[in-house]
Amino acid sequence: MKTYNVGILGATGAVGREMLKVLEERNFPINELRLLASPRSVGKKINYRGKEIEIKLACHEAFAGLDIVLGAAANAVAKEFKDDIVKAGAVFIDNSSAFRQDPDTPLVVPEINGDDVFNHHGVISNPNCSTIITLMAVKGINKLSKITGMVASTYQATSGAGVEGPIELMAQMEELGNEYKESGVIPNKGNVEPKVFQYQIAGNVLPMIGSLTDNLYTTEEMKMQNEGRKIMHLPELKVTCTCVRVPVVRSHSIAVSVYTEKPLSVEEVKAQIAKEQGVKLYDDPANKIYPMPIVTSDQDITYVGRIRKDLIHENGITLFCCGDQVRKGAATNAVQIALKLVGLDF
Amino acid sequence: MKTYNVGILGATGAVGREMLKVLEERNFPINELRLLASPRSVGKKINYRGKEIEIKLACHEAFAGLDIVLGAAANAVAKEFKDDIVKAGAVFIDNSSAFRQDPDTPLVVPEINGDDVFNHHGVISNPNCSTIITLMAVKGINKLSKITGMVASTYQATSGAGVEGPIELMAQMEELGNEYKESGVIPNKGNVEPKVFQYQIAGNVLPMIGSLTDNLYTTEEMKMQNEGRKIMHLPELKVTCTCVRVPVVRSHSIAVSVYTEKPLSVEEVKAQIAKEQGVKLYDDPANKIYPMPIVTSDQDITYVGRIRKDLIHENGITLFCCGDQVRKGAATNAVQIALKLVGLDF
Numbered sequence: 001m002k003t004y005n006v007g008i009l010g011a012t013g014a015v016g017r018e019m020l021k022v023l024e025e026r027n028f029p030i031n032e033l034r035l036l037a038s039p040r041s042v043g044k045k046i047n048y049r050g051k052e053i054e055i056k057l058a059c060h061e062a063f064a065g066l067d068i069v070l071g072a073a074a075n076a077v078a079k080e081f082k083d084d085i086v087k088a089g090a091v092f093i094d095n096s097s098a099f100r101q102d103p104d105t106p107l108v109v110p111e112i113n114g115d116d117v118f119n120h121h122g123v124i125s126n127p128n129c130s131t132i133i134t135l136m137a138v139k140g141i142n143k144l145s146k147i148t149g150m151v152a153s154t155y156q157a158t159s160g161a162g163v164e165g166p167i168e169l170m171a172q173m174e175e176l177g178n179e180y181k182e183s184g185v186i187p188n189k190g191n192v193e194p195k196v197f198q199y200q201i202a203g204n205v206l207p208m209i210g211s212l213t214d215n216l217y218t219t220e221e222m223k224m225q226n227e228g229r230k231i232m233h234l235p236e237l238k239v240t241c242t243c244v245r246v247p248v249v250r251s252h253s254i255a256v257s258v259y260t261e262k263p264l265s266v267e268e269v270k271a272q273i274a275k276e277q278g279v280k281l282y283d284d285p286a287n288k289i290y291p292m293p294i295v296t297s298d299q300d301i302t303y304v305g306r307i308r309k310d311l312i313h314e315n316g317i318t319l320f321c322c323g324d325q326v327r328k329g330a331a332t333n334a335v336q337i338a339l340k341l342v343g344l345d346f
Numbered sequence: 347m348k349t350y351n352v353g354i355l356g357a358t359g360a361v362g363r364e365m366l367k368v369l370e371e372r373n374f375p376i377n378e379l380r381l382l383a384s385p386r387s388v389g390k391k392i393n394y395r396g397k398e399i400e401i402k403l404a405c406h407e408a409f410a411g412l413d414i415v416l417g418a419a420a421n422a423v424a425k426e427f428k429d430d431i432v433k434a435g436a437v438f439i440d441n442s443s444a445f446r447q448d449p450d451t452p453l454v455v456p457e458i459n460g461d462d463v464f465n466h467h468g469v470i471s472n473p474n475c476s477t478i479i480t481l482m483a484v485k486g487i488n489k490l491s492k493i494t495g496m497v498a499s500t501y502q503a504t505s506g507a508g509v510e511g512p513i514e515l516m517a518q519m520e521e522l523g524n525e526y527k528e529s530g531v532i533p534n535k536g537n538v539e540p541k542v543f544q545y546q547i548a549g550n551v552l553p554m555i556g557s558l559t560d561n562l563y564t565t566e567e568m569k570m571q572n573e574g575r576k577i578m579h580l581p582e583l584k585v586t587c588t589c590v591r592v593p594v595v596r597s598h599s600i601a602v603s604v605y606t607e608k609p610l611s612v613e614e615v616k617a618q619i620a621k622e623q624g625v626k627l628y629d630d631p632a633n634k635i636y637p638m639p640i641v642t643s644d645q646d647i648t649y650v651g652r653i654r655k656d657l658i659h660e661n662g663i664t665l666f667c668c669g670d671q672v673r674k675g676a677a678t679n680a681v682q683i684a685l686k687l688v689g690l691d692f
Contacts (some may be wrong), residue, residue: 149658152498153601155551155590166532173548174523180516186595188643203518203595204500204640207652207666212632216612216654226659240657240664242601244501247593249532249549255499255588259658266562286558294550297534306553308562310493311571313585320553320588331371 004032004342007090009058010073011035011046013162015095018331019070020048022300025068026335029342036062038077063088068341070334071095071126086122092142093337095126095330097219100227107230110125110336110346111278112139117341124337128223129329130154130243132255134254135231136279136302137321138329140272142232145260145315149238152224155246155253156209157293164196166249172202173247201247209243218243251293252329253322263314265305273304278328283307291322299324300332349377350688353412353436355404355427356419357381357392360509361441364677365416366394368646372681375688382408384423409434414687416680417441417472432468439470439683441676443565446471446573453576456682456692457624458485463687470683473577474569475675476500476589480600481577482625482648482674486618488578491606491661495584498570501592501599502555503639505672511543512595518548519593547593555589564589568654597639598675599668609660612653619650624674629653637668645670646678 006028010016016037023030033048036058045052056062058081063069069085071078071094078096085092099105106116107125109132117124127135134152139146158165175190187203194200198208209311210220225239246253274281282291283305291303302323310316336346352374356362366584369376379394382404391398402408404427409415415431417424417440424442431438445451452462455478463470473481480498487493503672504511521536533549540546544554556566571585592599620627628637629651637649648669656662669675682692 149605151658153588155501155592167526169549170523170526170532172523173519174527175625177516177518177520177523181515181520186512186516188595189640198634199638200640203515203593204638205592205599206638207599207601207633207636208634215657216631216665217657218631238601238658240662242499242652242664242666244599244601244666246501246551247549248551249534253551253553253590255553255590257586259498285554285562285564288544288554290553292545292550292552294535294546301668306562306588311561311563311586312497316586318586318588320590 001029004067005031005032005034005037005065006030007034007063007069009036009069009071010077012037012044013061013072015324016072018326019072019334020046022327022331022335024049026339028335028338034066060084063090066090068093068338070338072153080108082123091120091124091341093126093334094123095334099123100125100127107227108134108337109231109333110340111136112129113231113233114340117337123164126330126334126337127227129160130156130226130252130254131224132329132333133252133302133321133323133325134224134256135228136306136323137319138256138258140276140279141258141260141264141269141317144264144268144272145262147232147234147237147258147260149259151257152239152241153255154243155248156243157248157250157325158201158245159250160252161196161214164214166192168196169201169247169249172200176202192265198243201245203247206241209245237343248293250297250324250326251322252325253291253293253320255318257310257318259313259316261315264317266309269307269317278302279304291320293322296307296322297324300328347375349356349375350413351411352376353379353380353382353409353415355382355415355417356423357401358383358387358390359418360505360672361676362418364672365418365680366392367678368673368681372685374681374684380412406430409436412436414439414684415685422605428469437466437470437687438468439472439680441472441680443474446473450617453573454683455481455535455577455679456686457482459577459579460686463683471681472676472683473573474667475506475671476502476525476598476600477570477573478675478679479598479648479669479671480570480602481574482669483650483665484602484604486622486625487604487606487610487615487663490610490614490618491608492579493578493604493606495605498585498587498600498630500589501594502589503594503596503598504547504591505596506598507542514540514542515547515593515595518546522548532663543591545617549593552591555591594639596643596670596672597668598671599637599639599666601666603656603662603664604658607661612655612664615653615663624648626648637666639668642668643670646674647675
């Protein structure tokens with residue numbers, strides 16, 4: 001079997017570490033594994049298949065000999081090294097948003113537009129996490145009738161903000177929980193200062209993720225429309241999205257109303273979703289079966305439930321979906337792109 | 347000044363206790379205050395304006411001489427005593443959902459349809475909590491152009507499930523927070539068994555509130571449309587709602603897309619919402635100003651922010667609102683109905 005020299009750029013972050021786990025789980029055919037990070041992580045060791053691999057410095061010369069580089073770093077880092085990676089002859093599968101709207105860069109969810117990987121010019125972008133989970137949930141609907149629009153409200157986990165997000169949540173939960181235990185009074189605010197999030201996240205929700213754009217949507221909210229158009233090959237798709245951070249560790253949830261060209265029945269939608277790769281129909285609310293973060297975390301599958309007819313538009317279906325955004329929303333999807341690229345099952 | 351004999355049915359619950367606070371804050375002109383509850387609370391004392399008031403038994407004979415009974419009990423209790431209250435000559439301002447769709451019973455948010463209180467036949471219903479907060483947020487929009495539909499996704503606090511809700515949340519937060527502190531590993535699930543909620547609520551979200559109806563929406567979700575129609579005098583109003591419980595103590599939040607007959611600009615909507623009674627325009631996301639539970643709790647005001655044009659419909663406005671559902675969503679609204687009924691400012 002052919003093997004590949006694989007690098008991870010940003011190997012010590014939440015997504016980088018998860019990529020390593022997924023490469024191992026999926027038995028990716030690796031010859032050399034090169035873990036690259038910023039100076040403060042250089043020399044640290046990370047275990048892969050029982051071997052300690054030393055972190056090397058991410059620098060312009062770091063990519064020689066690599067076939068694939070999985071990018072798990074910030075936009076600025078991705079931009080800094082993109083040309084070096086491409087010149088080294090590697091394909092850069094990048095999780096940052098830096099190149100997602102570049103017309104020469106495929107933006108891929110393998111179960112939706114896998115063949116787009118072959119149109120790359122050295123870079124393939126991995127989409128936004130909430131967008132991946134939402135599109136996975138609705139891709140079956142698009143097969144039944146073309147999707148024209150979506151209204152989406154997200155319930156996004158703290159791990160979407162990186163490895164420090166859940167740590168901040170836990171510190172605040174511990175303080176508030178212990179304060180209640182000692183005083184018997186339910187506290188509203190605590191004293192653990194927010195650093196990752198704009199305000200306290202424990203016991204709170206924050207309706208602002210990303211930065212504000214001219215139309216008063218955030219960058220995060222616009223990804224659902226802009227990336228959805230490119231991935232689904234639906235250039236006219238319209239999406240109204242509200243992104244909200246909630247005090248959850250892992251897995252993003254999304255309440256979505258999906259509008260299609262033709263009206264669809266709940267039964268045909270359920271039957272199609274049940275057949276979809278990477279998706280689990282999880283829809284029996286009378287028996288307490290519905291998607292939620294504590295069920296979906298540490299898995300690659302997007303759970304879909306609460307499927308019902310929209311009450312405004314005859315051509316609408318409303319549902320609730322949930323999936324682990326560090327895995328399918330980031331690391332798993334990137335490794336799946338790599339598998340598709342080298343011609344293996346994903 | 348005329349004074350009134352006021353009873354509270356279900357005085358020891360979360361809403362009953364808050365009604366007592368609001369009666370005091372609003373200087374409701376009380377002659378006798380009678381606190382009624384189930385046998386297990388009888389004989390306990392609750393402080394009102396420095397006086398200890400003994401809880402009396404809620405029984406068929408308990409209402410003689412009362413002018414107003416504020417109902418803070420479950421549907422079954424409200425139904426059991428309704429005829430007794432009306433026969434005693436009192437007006438029953440009931441927070442349960444038992445009579446909300448009764449055509450003879452006004453369903454009132456005083457700032458929206460206050461004059462409806464005078465059409466009562468002994469009972470006035472207090473609306474659902476999420477519905478009150480949402481309608482308070484959009485009532486200004488309906489003045490600019492008639493609302494035809496809404497898509498709403500809720501982020502509902504644990505106190506909406508009664509006084510035991512936040513206690514369960516706190517116990518789970520304490521366990522998870524301490525587990526992380528001791529182990530350094532972020533926990534997903536804990537061992538504090540859910541009793542109030544169907545599953546663990548700390549670190550989770552539950553897309554199911556109320557029981558399932560024939561159209562696969564829950565009873566809680568259908569209230570937004572059914573109660574919205576009656577309160578707003580919009581019999582054709584269509585609402586697609588998804589109700590989700592989140593690990594928050596107080597204040598429900600709602601992401602809403604509002605569709606109107608005419609297109610509206612963000613500027614005119616903001617200007618109108620800024621003028622609305624009981625509503626605060628809180629909309630400067632670039633400067634971290636947006637509604638959230640830790641800001642709105644223990645207040646009577648509904649905060650509205652993130653106002654922007656819907657991206658699907660030219661006639662749509664999308665926003666995020668947040669308000670304390672134990673206060674404006676229940677206790678405060680009931681006391682305001684009583685104030686309106688006796689001709690006082692609310």
